[in-house]
Amino acid sequence: MNICITGALGHIGSALIRSDSLRSVDRVYLIDNFLTQRYASLFDLPDGITYSFHESDILSDAMRPIIRDSDVVIHLAAITDAETSFHKPEQVNKVNKKGLRHIAKLCAEYGRFLIFPSTTSVYGVQEGLVDESCQGKDLKPQSPYAESKLYGEKYLSTLAKKNGLKFVTLRLGTIFGYSIGMRFHTAVNKFIWQAAIGQPLTVWKTALNQKRPYCDLKDAISAFNHAMENKIFDQEIYNIVTTNLTVKEIIDAIKKRVPGLNITFTDSPIMNLLSYEVSNQMSLEKGFSYSGDLTESIKHSIRKLRNANSSVKITV
Numbered sequence: 320m321n322i323c324i325t326g327a328l329g330h331i332g333s334a335l336i337r338s339d340s341l342r343s344v345d346r347v348y349l350i351d352n353f354l355t356q357r358y359a360s361l362f363d364l365p366d367g368i369t370y371s372f373h374e375s376d377i378l379s380d381a382m383r384p385i386i387r388d389s390d391v392v393i394h395l396a397a398i399t400d401a402e403t404s405f406h407k408p409e410q411v412n413k414v415n416k417k418g419l420r421h422i423a424k425l426c427a428e429y430g431r432f433l434i435f436p437s438t439t440s441v442y443g444v445q446e447g448l449v450d451e452s453c454q455g456k457d458l459k460p461q462s463p464y465a466e467s468k469l470y471g472e473k474y475l476s477t478l479a480k481k482n483g484l485k486f487v488t489l490r491l492g493t494i495f496g497y498s499i500g501m502r503f504h505t506a507v508n509k510f511i512w513q514a515a516i517g518q519p520l521t522v523w524k525t526a527l528n529q530k531r532p533y534c535d536l537k538d539a540i541s542a543f544n545h546a547m548e549n550k551i552f553d554q555e556i557y558n559i560v561t562t563n564l565t566v567k568e569i570i571d572a573i574k575k576r577v578p579g580l581n582i583t584f585t586d587s588p589i590m591n592l593l594s595y596e597v598s599n600q601m602s603l604e605k606g607f608s609y610s611g612d613l614t615e616s617i618k619h620s621i622r623k624l625r626n627a628n629s630s631v632k633i634t635v
């Protein structure tokens with residue numbers, strides 16, 4: 320079996336491409352255009368996995384022979400920062416919409432399986448516990464990024480009806496956890512970075528006591544592997560969520576490792592006054608499983624940054 324992973328050098332991809340389960344794969348195509356300059360993700364790749372790295376854009380013709388030669392495509396490549404997506408809607412449309420259409424059409428044409436990572440941000444303004452039955456006008460993405468992911472979900476369903484595309488959509492909670500291509504603009508990781516290098520934590524004014532869905536990176540990787548191993552390409556959507564947490568709970572966990580941290584409250588274009596949780600019940604019923612742990616993951620990430628600023632007292 321051959322696998323193609325687009326956006327392979329990013330936060331999720333750089334961990335996924337080191338996954339032990341890839342040892343049984345014949346060839347792993349890694350596609351990335353270095354938009355985010357994560358060259359280090361290619362350092363020290365494990366022996367015993369056959370990689371084929373291509374510095375290519377997902378919109379380029381180079382994707383055709385690669386997808387033709389792959390059995391499964393895991394399409395991670397995207398413009399991924401929700402907050403800055405307000406300033407670059409054209410780029411978001413080009414990569415996240417047109418790019419997905421290009422990849423999905425090739426998958427449909429060659430009968431390849433597609434895994435599409437969407438985001439729990441498609442739920443947007445909700446209250447209480449939500450699950451996959453929340454649909455249509457009740458989904459309220461709050462940024463061009465989240466809107467592009469919802470567009471992608473709908474596009475794949477339409478293509479599946481028209482061309483029989485076999486795909487699964489995994490709506491991931493905000494990822495936390497170390498990888499060599501880790502990025503730091505999402506809640507948990509951003510706070511870890513700020514705490515470890517001695518900056519005040521920038522917390523959105525309204526966010527402190529609101530619950531939001533999060534996903535441990537290792538649970539996301541295990542979800543991709545579970546979908547592939549069990550051929551879960553049933554054209555469904557599954558929430559992949561380790562836990563629902565308030566920002567206060569996250570900060571308290573970081574404070575145990577960085578006791579002297581400070582907080583500054585800020586405004587954000589995606590402030591949302593409501594608190595909501597996302598259910599992972601449907602994924603559990605399909606055999607997806609969770610072993611992620613926020614406390615352990617925070618400890619691991621902070622330990623990696625423990626010498627970044629010796630004036631910051633860190634206990635790990």
Ligand SMILES: NC(=O)c1ccc[n+]([C@@H]2O[C@H](COP(=O)([O-])OP(=O)(O)OC[C@H]3O[C@@H](n4cnc5c(N)ncnc54)[C@H](O)[C@@H]3O)[C@@H](O)[C@H]2O)c1
Pocket residue numbers: 325326327328329330331332350351352353354355356357375376377378394395396397398399414418436437438439490491492493494495500502505
């Ligand atoms: N990290 C999260 O919290 C999270 C949560 C939900 C969903 N997701 C989704 O998971 C996927 C991976 O997320 P991530 O955190 O690893 O993102 P990331 O930004 O760390 O990585 C994305 C990678 O895609 C590459 N890329 C961007 N445009 C490209 C293009 N046109 N052609 C080829 N490569 C391109 C970038 O260089 C980068 O290496 C994304 O689709 C994202 O929307 C992520």
